[in-house]
Amino acid sequence: MNEEINQTCKLELFASLESNVRSYSRSFPAIFSRARGSTMLTEEGRKLIDFFSGAGALNYGHNNQAIKEAIFEYLASDAVVHGLDMATPAKLQFMNTFKSAILWERGLDYRFQFTGPTGANAIEAALKLARKATGRQNIISFTHGYHGMSLGAIAASGNRFYRSASGFSLGGATFLPFDGYFGPAVDTSDYLRKLLTDESSGFDRPAAILVETVQGEGGINVAGEKWLRTVQAIAHEVGALFIVDDIQMGCGRTGKFFSFEFARLSPDVVAMSKSLSGYGLPLSMLLIKEECDIWKPGEHTGTFRGNNLALVAATAAIETYWRSPRFSQQVQQMGEVMRRRLEVIASKYGNGFVVRGRGMAVGFDCQIAEIAAVATRKAFEKGLVIERCGPVDQVVKFLPALTIDRETMEEGLELFDQALAETLREVRTPASCNGS
């Protein structure tokens, strides 16, 4: 009891010390002190299962042992941690490892650009490069897309709440309907092709088409193989760069290392961040096709590019998980387990719930924002950390660590099931309001 009072007092301190902008400390009101794998401990000794994974930055779990050892060893040796973008053995090793274990295995060839540490900065760099390479300004992005909070990235993101917070007129991007925006009967890539190839459609020729293969923040909206291949082909037909934002869905989240592998895409530029370091350390980069690498030296700069500690962690993550196809198979199997269980839950309660996703990124669309809000709050009270996404936060987003064990996964899903059952007993749905 005392512990609980203590916790409440401390949380009030956060409310008075930290800006009003804080958000996850509101969704998850606890003081998190330690974590390992898929469990987090609060200061008061509560144990929680993590299905949030740092918004996709912790694909290999918290404090992953293999990665931690590499970090310890590097720190103990007094090797260079910060060196702007100077040449270091750690960076060379990362590039060689990534090239041999990831790129060559997939028949891909790219140059590496280490950007500032945020995903948003990688997107800024990608958009700048596309505009510079084509001499055009317009970026085609998609409804419900999310690319970060800096002005260029937010201009290409759909969410009205975030857009208006920028306090700036956001131009330079045109939004087109993502795959399935009008339901399964309408192929939105037909619309895209017509608008972009018609000389009088009113569309400026784009510098780039920027896409997520699965929209993470937008509600776990999944683009199909044919749609993605068509969008890539259209980009090339109209002389635009084809950019995949793999910041959240990359690093194995959808079952393969890159989220676009399944569709055999070959993007001109790939943006990576979140789980790239594998340890939650900030690291972002662009993979750029050699012919698109038209930067002049120093044109996109920044103090924290390619932090060596994060590069060492990233190398260890690749060596540990991506040298054999086993991990990828395991992720696909666990994704199936999670999805099947969620489909059972969805049909058990009816309510028009929809389950969608790819690999271990699965969304449970409650259709009604209040149901998702109450269910995730109750889930947290029961010991599950889980986030919401989608235009009105009506989708519960399942992003457990890719390394989660079966038992913990089942336990977390059970907590969600119980939370949802309680929610449906309490929240009046439109049908019950009508007295039916």
Ligand SMILES: *Cc1c(COP(=O)(O)O)cnc(C)c1O
């Ligand atoms: C998180 C995210 C970003 C922005 O990354 P930050 O590190 O938060 O700037 C961009 N695109 C996608 C798809 C993301 O999920």
